[in-house]
Amino acid sequence: MNFVVEPSVLKSGAVTVPGDKSISHRALMLGGIAGGQTRVSGFLDGEDCLASLAALEAMGVRIDKPAATEIVIQGAGAAGLRPPENVLDMGNSGTAMRLFSGLLAGQSFTSQLVGDASLSNRPMNRVIKPLTMMGADIQSNDGKPPLVIHGQKLNGVNYSMPVASAQVKSAILLAGLYSSGEVVIHEPVITRDHTERMLGFMGVKVNRGETRIIMRGGQRPMGARIQVPADLSSASFVVLAAIISSDAEVTISDVGVNSTRTGVIQILKAMGADIKIQNVRLFGDEPVADLTARSSSLQGIDVDPALVSLAIDEFPALFIAAACAKGKTRFSGLGELRVKESDRISTMAEGLRALSVAVDETEDGAVVHGGTIYGGKVKSHGDHRVAMSFAVAATVAKWGVLVEDTDAVSTSFPGFVACMQSLGANIQGEQDSVVNS
Ligand code: S3P
Numbered sequence: 001m002n003f004v005v006e007p008s009v010l011k012s013g014a015v016t017v018p019g020d021k022s023i024s025h026r027a028l029m030l031g032g033i034a035g036g037q038t039r040v041s042g043f044l045d046g047e048d049c050l051a052s053l054a055a056l057e058a059m060g061v062r063i064d065k066p067a068a069t070e071i072v073i074q075g076a077g078a079a080g081l082r083p084p085e086n087v088l089d090m091g092n093s094g095t096a097m098r099l100f101s102g103l104l105a106g107q108s109f110t111s112q113l114v115g116d117a118s119l120s121n122r123p124m125n126r127v128i129k130p131l132t133m134m135g136a137d138i139q140s141n142d143g144k145p146p147l148v149i150h151g152q153k154l155n156g157v158n159y160s161m162p163v164a165s166a167q168v169k170s171a172i173l174l175a176g177l178y179s180s181g182e183v184v185i186h187e188p189v190i191t192r193d194h195t196e197r198m199l200g201f202m203g204v205k206v207n208r209g210e211t212r213i214i215m216r217g218g219q220r221p222m223g224a225r226i227q228v229p230a231d232l233s234s235a236s237f238v239v240l241a242a243i244i245s246s247d248a249e250v251t252i253s254d255v256g257v258n259s260t261r262t263g264v265i266q267i268l269k270a271m272g273a274d275i276k277i278q279n280v281r282l283f284g285d286e287p288v289a290d291l292t293a294r295s296s297s298l299q300g301i302d303v304d305p306a307l308v309s310l311a312i313d314e315f316p317a318l319f320i321a322a323a324c325a326k327g328k329t330r331f332s333g334l335g336e337l338r339v340k341e342s343d344r345i346s347t348m349a350e351g352l353r354a355l356s357v358a359v360d361e362t363e364d365g366a367v368v369h370g371g372t373i374y375g376g377k378v379k380s381h382g383d384h385r386v387a388m389s390f391a392v393a394a395t396v397a398k399w400g401v402l403v404e405d406t407d408a409v410s411t412s413f414p415g416f417v418a419c420m421q422s423l424g425a426n427i428q429g430e431q432d433s434v435v436n437s
Pocket of ligand 1: 192313336
């Protein structure tokens with residue numbers, strides 16, 4: 001699939017975006033091992049989370065899906081997971097692979113986790129190391145998937161994480177539910193805290209400091225009703241479309257605004273974006289709000305590296321904001337972007353250059369020279385967020401833009417094309433053969 005986008009006049013309106021990917025994965029995994037039933041609404045019916053769902057079903061968890069975004073999980077309880085008959089396919093999802101590593105390290109059986117070409121190239125030692133310290137036995141392909149996990153009796157751990165990663169933190173916490181001792185985790189900087197919040201919401205005692213988490217091992221979550229907020233990461237593409245448009249105001253409802261995720265709003269506001277956060281309330285332990293974004297005149301800035309972990313998935317969108325801003329925007333401290341679904345520093349720099357925007361790439365960031373976006377052909381490198389970023393950029397381009405290899409958009413934002421079309425974007429998803437003919 002490719003996106004074919006023509007210059008568009010964005011119109012004002014109200015949209016919804018799908019459920020939060022991180023929270024949907026966690027609801028499945030914690031619901032899957034909980035005592036009792038967990039009902040999830042607002043579930044992200046995207047390929048990444050469906051990979052987690054299928055893996056739990058393959059281990060004997062009963063999951064009903066009365067509607068695409070509603071799931072009912074009959075928790076398997078302590079020691080309730082059954083050995084899977086086949087390999088567990090995590091698809092494109094780093095979150096699924098890393099969180100399941102933790103969940104499966106303390107089971108009484110062996111499991112094997114595989115992924116697609118992108119995931120098979122992503123680093124796994126960051127979870128293997130702390131889990132091994134807890135007693136896990138995990139074999140990898142030189143630090144990369146596939147992973148073979150021989151379930152072991154686990155002990156506690158006191159671990160200072162060298163990389164800021166919510167996935168690593170969460171893997172340790174999930175393993176901790178099966179460990180005999182206490183788990184103490186020190187983060188280098190604060191990262192998304194959905195696991196800690198959901199554990200607490202499901203009755204697990206977690207003692208939290210700013211960047212230190214302590215959890216007694218062997219606790220069992222209890223089933224709960226979980227309402228998943230709309231994903232701020234997906235909402236960011238709509239916010240971006242609105243702020244770079246010439247005259248539009250767009251509202252997105254029920255968006256997760258957990259402060260460990262809102263770096264994107266802080267950065268865009270520092271660039272001069274008009275974004276309002278209204279009607280803040282809670283879905284369980286997660287704050288949500290309605291976001292309203294209006295056409296804005298953006299200025300280049302030096303992005304504060306302290307905000308990187310709070311906006312880790314939004315840099316592709318922020319690179320586009322920078323391309324639409326007046327002057328230079330400097331990004332630094334983005335080393336982790338090189339090991340996401342693609343090397344996002346280089347894929348974004350390459351794509352922007354293809355649209356005639358000047359970018360100086362550095363080892364851990366880039367300088368984006370704001371200016372006119374012309375037309376052209378952009379490779380997404382199979383990265384969902386890169387594909388969506390360029391689709392949005394294309395709405396303000398001078399000429400048409402072809403974004404190649406966009407299938408992965410359905411991992412996180414099914415309905416992206418329809419959502420953008422509803423706002424007046426001239427975007428079509430076309431099969432390669434149609435485009436090439
Ligand atoms: C995620 C954490 C982040 C993020 C990913 C989802 C999570 O990864 O990039 O899309 O759900 O925990 P890291 O924690 O590895 O930075």
